[in-house]
Amino acid sequence: MRKPIRRFAILMAMLSALGVFGGRHAHAATQDRMSVTVTGKGPDVVLIPGLASSGAVWDATVSQLSATHRVHVVQVAGFAGAPVAGDAEGPVVEPLVEAVDAYIKAAKLKSPAVIGHSMGGFMGLLLAERHPEDVGRLLVVDSLPFFPLLFSPAATPESVRPQAAAMRDGVVAMSPEAFASQQAMTMPRFVKSTEGQKLALEWSKASSQSVVGRAMYDLMTTDARGGLAGVKAPITLLYPYDPAMGAPPATIDKIYADAYAAQPGAVLKRIDDSRHFIMLDQPKAFAEAVEAFLK
Numbered sequence: 001m002r003k004p005i006r007r008f009a010i011l012m013a014m015l016s017a018l019g020v021f022g023g024r025h026a027h028a029a030t031q032d033r034m035s036v037t038v039t040g041k042g043p044d045v046v047l048i049p050g051l052a053s054s055g056a057v058w059d060a061t062v063s064q065l066s067a068t069h070r071v072h073v074v075q076v077a078g079f080a081g082a083p084v085a086g087d088a089e090g091p092v093v094e095p096l097v098e099a100v101d102a103y104i105k106a107a108k109l110k111s112p113a114v115i116g117h118s119m120g121g122f123m124g125l126l127l128a129e130r131h132p133e134d135v136g137r138l139l140v141v142d143s144l145p146f147f148p149l150l151f152s153p154a155a156t157p158e159s160v161r162p163q164a165a166a167m168r169d170g171v172v173a174m175s176p177e178a179f180a181s182q183q184a185m186t187m188p189r190f191v192k193s194t195e196g197q198k199l200a201l202e203w204s205k206a207s208s209q210s211v212v213g214r215a216m217y218d219l220m221t222t223d224a225r226g227g228l229a230g231v232k233a234p235i236t237l238l239y240p241y242d243p244a245m246g247a248p249p250a251t252i253d254k255i256y257a258d259a260y261a262a263q264p265g266a267v268l269k270r271i272d273d274s275r276h277f278i279m280l281d282q283p284k285a286f287a288e289a290v291e292a293f294l295k
Helices: 001-014 055-064 093-106 118-132 157-173 176-189 194-205 209-221 223-232 249-259 283-294
Strands: 034-039 044-048 072-076 113-117 138-140 233-239 267-272
Touching: 001 138, 034 093, 044 055, 044 093, 044 233, 055 072, 055 113, 055 118, 055 194, 072 093, 093 209, 093 223, 093 233, 113 118, 118 138, 118 209, 118 223, 138 283, 157 209, 176 249, 233 249, 233 283, 267 283
Parallel strands: 044 072, 044 113, 113 138, 138 233, 233 267
Antiparallel strands: 034 072
């Protein structure tokens, strides 16, 4: 079991931290899956954090936008200390997508801009494919339409299912101490800044291992590439590069370009000197990218 656990820890920290809400206007079904905090007035922007992350990952973005936009920050049940609630068993990611859809409709949001990090970006892609009326434009922050592409361009949901199940079961079975230790070891690979590492590690350690493991399984076995060509909303992708990735920039560029090849209108922008949490490692560049995206 050790090998799958190590692989899980690396992948989870990389996606890490990959996220729905229960604000005043939320439908009751969404409140079991997520909570939402609404700030500001103006055009609507929905922010979805990643696996094992807190909605606080968007704090700087909320400060940036709330004077001119109404910002809806999602917090997934079971992540970063939030009650597990409706995420106690079964699939996590696709029910969350449907919960986001229910919230957007219940709150009568009109084609809001959606910004998602990692798992949140993947959720944004599924939302745009399955509920196109929900997404006016989509900013994906370091996410892929099929995560196993990080390991093999030939991967399929079927081929990775056994490994994904082993990863899920391994993380669920870990002691809290082992889980925290694994995260502490791998988090520096995915966040450069010391303060960012501390935050992301706190969120991860406070997350339900069961919810994290099942969400990871969903991400490993769900392929959104088939619906990419049909997405009408403009897509912008931000992805990081840092020499610590151990590959030249051109290799990283190709991974993302190939993954989004079915959506030729997508705008891909690389943020250098950053790891997975771009908003924590390069806050100025990230804020500029968000501003450009919303223009």
